[in-house]
Amino acid sequence: MLDLDTAVKQTIYGVIAETTKAPTSAEIARALNRTVEEVEAAFQRLCQKRLLVLKPESRSAILMAPPFSGTETPFLVRVGEKSYYANCVWDALGVAAALHRDADVISSDAQTGEPMSLRVRDGAPLPEACVIHFAVPAAKWWDDIIHT
């Protein structure tokens, strides 16, 4: 039997993978037959492990369950008939990696706004003219993960 934190984490990812939407603490509480308070306490522990980021000032709403985003972002990932949002271009590829599926990342050049797409097929991205700029050093990523 899974411990509560693992059960909550698995439920979060299972719901997102299936529905493309991040569940609330109340939805997870119903799914696991636990109280909202228990689930929100698990949310806090998952945040401390950097597996989850909640929306500002919220204890119940998921902003990030990396690589997935709980809100719309400039990184749309199409997998089959489903469309997910990712937190950044790294996470956009991470959606394909996590789901083990072919995917199309729909995004744009951060400077010019030129539409760009990255295609993952059979376990690897197809060649595409692009570069990825890491503006923040690894030691600072979690100082402001939303900015990172």
Added chain:
Amino acid sequence: MLLFRSEETVNRWCEERDVPRRPLVSLERLWKLALAWYENRLTVESRRPAPEEMVRIFAGIGLEGSFWDPKSDEWTSSSQKSQR
């Protein structure tokens, strides 16, 4: 981390915002990072890589130095300015 069509558009982005240009990573390398971080993320055993694991993962694809060290204390506000 942001996506750009070319190094030229990265340079313009940095210049317009007066921010230092930092490392560029290829699509091939970013895919390897995506696999290392997320390939097993939906499994029960999944977890985020620990700092020492992160350093090994980065080094394994040629990303070395303090920029890629999550425990580096080099990146204070003052040192970031000095590296411009």
